[in-house]
Amino acid sequence: MYVIIVGGGDVGRHLCKEFLNMGHEALVIEKEAKKCECLKDELGSVALCGDGCEITVLTKAGTARADMFIAVTDEDDDNLAACQIAKQKFNVPQVIAKVNNPKNEHIFAKLGVERTVDAVALMLENIKAQTAVFPLTHLLSLRERGMELFLLRVAQGSLVGKQVKDLSLPLGSVVSLLIREERESRIPDPDTVLEPGDQLVCLIPRGSEESLRAIVS
Amino acid sequence: MNVVIMGCGRVGAELAHLLDAEEHKVTILDIDPDSFDKLAPDFHGTALLGDATDEEALAKANIAEADAFVAVTREDDKNAMAAQIAKQIFNVPKVICRIYDPLREEFYESLGLEGISPTVVFARLLKEKLEK
Numbered sequence: 596m597y598v599i600i601v602g603g604g605d606v607g608r609h610l611c612k613e614f615l616n617m618g619h620e621a622l623v624i625e626k627e628a629k630k631c632e633c634l635k636d637e638l639g640s641v642a643l644c645g646d647g648c649e650i651t652v653l654t655k656a657g658t659a660r661a662d663m664f665i666a667v668t669d670e671d672d673d674n675l676a677a678c679q680i681a682k683q684k685f686n687v688p689q690v691i692a693k694v695n696n697p698k699n700e701h702i703f704a705k706l707g708v709e710r711t712v713d714a715v716a717l718m719l720e721n722i723k724a725q726t727a728v729f730p731l732t733h734l735l736s737l738r739e740r741g742m743e744l745f746l747l748r749v750a751q752g753s754l755v756g757k758q759v760k761d762l763s764l765p766l767g768s769v770v771s772l773l774i775r776e777e778r779e780s781r782i783p784d785p786d787t788v789l790e791p792g793d794q795l796v797c798l799i800p801r802g803s804e805e806s807l808r809a810i811v812s
Numbered sequence: 813m814n815v816v817i818m819g820c821g822r823v824g825a826e827l828a829h830l831l832d833a834e835e836h837k838v839t840i841l842d843i844d845p846d847s848f849d850k851l852a853p854d855f856h857g858t859a860l861l862g863d864a865t866d867e868e869a870l871a872k873a874n875i876a877e878a879d880a881f882v883a884v885t886r887e888d889d890k891n892a893m894a895a896q897i898a899k900q901i902f903n904v905p906k907v908i909c910r911i912y913d914p915l916r917e918e919f920y921e922s923l924g925l926e927g928i929s930p931t932v933v934f935a936r937l938l939k940e941k942l943e944k
Binding site for chain 2: 649679696702705
């Protein structure tokens with residue numbers, strides 16, 4: 596697979612390294628000559644110095660034959676422009692943009708860049724997953740299926756003693772896994788009684804996050 | 813006409829004046845407070861600190877009620893993004909943006925955006941003068 600990455604900062608550099616390690620062909624497009632030199636010193640000839648929003652630069656990079664195009668600069672307007680051009684002009688099949696401002700996710704979607712990585716949200720959910728003080732952690736977006744995967748932690752309080760079937764989960768939800776301390780994880784029955792410390796992996800329809808939040812708050 | 817301008821550089825400030833002099837309602841946005849020094853003391857419009865690629869800043873500028881939006885910062889991608897937000901999210905009837913790069917201007921035209929490339933306009937003008 597040929598992967599083009601726009602933005603040669605830490606994120607772009609490490610992404611490039613990972614793709615190369617997976618055996619793919621990768622190229623980083625970076626404006627700053629100094630960063631390009633560093634990339635070349637470290638990873639070989641995988642950097643192109645130029646503006647990844649410029650059509651001439653993208654042509655030189657061979658964007659027309661790219662299988663994947665990822666824009667990870669610190670400027671959302673640059674990421675949007677690069678991805679729109681890659682998608683509409685060069686017909687790259689997989690186009691993904693980093694959004695630095697979480698509010699821009701829906702704007703990108705409306706402007707034709709549906710696949711985005713919200714850097715702040717990702718970090719926040721990771722913090723939540725690692726600290727166990729938050730009852731709800733968003734694990735994964737299954738966008739093409741319109742579903743979201745959440746981890747729900749049962750703390751002391753209103754959920755303890757309830758049966759799984761009595762959780763008023765959003766319509767179309769599935770409780771897919773129960774993780775219990777020192778016991779084997781399993782698929783819970785509808786009448787499984789919740790205990791403090793239980794963790795439930797729930798698949799819910801996209802857009803119903805608020806009603807899930809209401810259950811744990 | 814109610815016009816929102818993003819970018820209070822020389823072009824933005826000049827346009828603000830022209831419109832203001834004809835008693836149009838003008839709101840001008842910029843991320844640099846010093847940029848507003850370019851506005852004349854008798855400017856009747858509103859100068860707002862903010863980035864028009866930020867949906868909230870545009871909302872503050874009452875973009876939803878604007879008849880027109882013009883993006884003239886020095887960055888092509890900022891202008892293109894702000895113009896697309898004004899057009900697609902806020903449904904502003906008339907949206908124009910400046911895109912220096914002629915190839916990109918052509919590209920945004922293909923997306924339905926009205927762009928002006930000063931590079932192309934000025935080159936044409938120079939050619940005309942030379943041929944006279």
